[in-house]
Amino acid sequence: MSSEAFVTLATNDNYAIGAMVLASSLRKVGTQKHLFILITDNVSDKIREVLNKFFDTIQLVNLLKSPDPKILEALKRPELSVTLTKLYCWKLTQFTKCIFMDADTLVVQNIDELFERQELSAVPDIGWPDCFNSGVFVYQPSEQTFNNLIEMAARDGSFDGGDQGLLNQYFSDWSTKDIDHHLSFIYNMTLASTYSYLPAFKRFGKNVKVIHFLGSLKPWYCSYNASTKKLNTFIGNDHAREFIEKWWQMMVDNVHPVIEQLNIVGSMSSMAISNPNQPSSSITTTTADDDRYQAWQQGQMDYLGADSYDNIQKRLDQSIHGQQ
Known part of the structure; x- marks a missing residue:
């Protein structure tokens, strides 16, 4: 070791x-x-x-x-x-x-x-x-x-x-x-640096080695289209979007396949991966009211209800594999 x-x-x-x-x-x-x-x-x-x-x-x-x-x-x-x-x-x-x-x-x-x-x-x-x-x-x-x-x-x-x-x-x-x-x-x-001091980011951004998604909005709360490799919706500058999309691509390429293979999807209830067979303009993104968002952020999923393993498995099957 x-x-x-x-x-x-x-x-x-x-x-x-x-x-x-x-x-x-x-x-x-x-x-x-x-x-x-x-x-x-x-x-x-x-x-x-x-x-x-x-x-x-x-x-x-x-x-x-x-x-x-x-x-x-x-x-x-x-x-x-x-x-x-x-x-x-x-x-x-x-x-x-x-x-x-x-x-x-x-x-x-x-x-x-x-x-x-x-x-x-x-x-x-x-x-x-x-x-x-x-x-x-x-x-x-x-x-x-x-x-x-x-x-x-x-x-x-x-x-x-x-x-x-x-x-x-x-x-x-x-x-x-x-x-x-x-x-x-x-x-x-x-990510705040990409808009608070944009000239410095343009000058030194190519040297960045670690991205920190600081703040309450994490990448896993964004909706991602695996086909276009783009976020479905995002409010912010293009550089911040780029880095969140880097996170999602790593997620889709390396993490999601393992979760899917082991049939472990309940903990992805706050995540949304769009159907790769549909254009992003036709995708309905995940939404939630403020109370549920806060519950997700604090790790309090409704595993017996909307966020049950069966419900999330069905939703992921429909969105990722294009099943009806």
């Missing part, structure tokens, strides 16, 4: 599917590092079976919730209360060096060189560059660091209610101590 690993976290089935796409992208760019995923009880048994096809190791951990969820409620992102669970990544002391990556990231060029960096190396956050973004970071597993982080969370909480605030409090000298701990933006490019 490699002494170095890429690590991610899935707290529900949707993020587990995102993690599979991430793992596929890492293998596609040629990494031979160990692929490790932390999961919680909210990931279904059927999806765990699929995860075994993409990750070298799966480890079940307890859910850690934010000590101050009111902050996240004010940000209208209550689902981030579970992100402190990623702190368990420091307990993986069987590895000498790890790179943690959120499940909503996609690798488009090899990034193995990041294992040469030291803890804690990360990209400045686009919203407040004196803080680092915790979607991608290099770290060294340590039981002591894990214990210290848990103690700080219990004692001081997190200034943003999630893992990023806590980690920036703990590694408080990141912005001033050593510039070598600052990673280039190409290792954690958020």
